[in-house]
Amino acid sequence: MAVSLLDVNAQNLPLEAEFKEAFERVLKSGRFIMGPEMEAFEQECAEFLQVKHAFGVSSGTDAILLALMAVDIRPGDEVLCPAFTFFATAGCIRRAGAIPIFVDCCPICFNIDLSHAASLVTAKTKAIIPVHLFGQSADMDDVQRFANEHGLRVIEDAAQSFGARYKGSSCGTIGDFGTYSFFPSKNLGGMGDSGLLVTNDDALAAKAAKLRNHGMHPKYYHEFVGGNFRMDPLQAVMLSIKLKHYPEYTKNRQGNASYYLKELLKIEGVSQARPEDCKCLEKQNQQLETSNSELILPVAYDHNEHIWNQFTIRVMGDRRDELRDFLQSRDIGCDVYYPVPMNQQECFADLRPDGTQALPVTDRLAKEVLSIPVYPELTRLQQDEVIGAIKDFLTN
Helix, strand or coil: CCECCCCHHHHHHHHHHHHHHHHHHHHHHCCCCCCHHHHHHHHHHHHHHCCCEEEEECCHHHHHHHHHHHCCCCCCCEEEEECCCCHHHHHHHHHCCCEEEEECECCCCCCECHHHHHCCCCCCEEEECCECHHHCCCCHHHHHHHHHHHCCEEEEECCCCCCCEECCEECCCCCCEEEEECCCCCCCCCCCCCEEEEECCHHHHHHHHHHHECCECCCCCECCCCCECECCHHHHHHHHHHHCCHHHHHHHHHHHHHHHHHHHCCCCCEEECCHHHCCCHHHHHHHHHHCCCCEEECCCCCCEECCCCCEEEEECCCCHHHHHHHHHHCCECCECCCCCCHHHCHHHHHHCCCCCCCCHHHHHHHHHEEEECCCCCCCHHHHHHHHHHHHHHHHC
């Protein structure tokens, strides 16, 4: 049985009639830029996330760039960010003229290692971007404490974590800004590029609103040099329809993750990461080196609401690519997020005077991680196909 890594049609096609009605409504309105449909979606998002201000934007990438501009990140400033993330996090820092300072990550939750970040702070450091990777929050208490200690702005990259929570608060609503992506593969996926920027700060919200629209307010009067970061109403109405189903989508993803954890742990050679080791990187690495685990499953912390954008396993003993190829030979979708971390990307070579920047955990994860299907519409029969294939690989 073929199992895709993601099946967007399984989610979108049951809503086809609603999508068509919404499209006709926008078509007949003649409002194709900004307007009431987008404003209504922004309000729905603000209520869902429990945040004061929400701005629909053209992409999750532009949300990060807009946030950096709004907190006045300038050329030569340094911004801390994890190296184990999608390119947009670091790319936007560079596009703002600033310098991304790459931080190692935790092998348990995959999020930013603040003990390493502390060693990288200089007088030029102006902000930190924690990434809530794969749908689970970074430790925002520690991030906020760290930022306050060093006088840094906090921009939460929640591209993969719309609706995920940290101690009851929505990811993205804790720092100065939160940024989200509605790329089609995201948990709340649109039909093209779009994103969201949120904040609880009235002054930052007012500035971001102008910067989103060429720095303009009122019309033709430009206080800032902004950009064209506007979401179009067609994306807004489609996303609004899906937002109403989002709690169900999340519940299904969480159920699929729980089933994987229960069934995969029955296989010899499979273990689960231990949350108590999260802040003990050296200890955890030593444990993994001496354990007999061939495959390590992810963990969801009790204080977080993990939304499982990805179910990412670690394949030990330099066998990750072998398992990937084995699964693909059985028509089972899987992918590596991310094979080349930011500290090793060619476009950032000028930041590495000697040509390299070793980040031990990040570099190791890039060789071990593999994500398997976890999307909401995945059936138990399909999951059993994935589980059976992994068992065959480990036991044969």
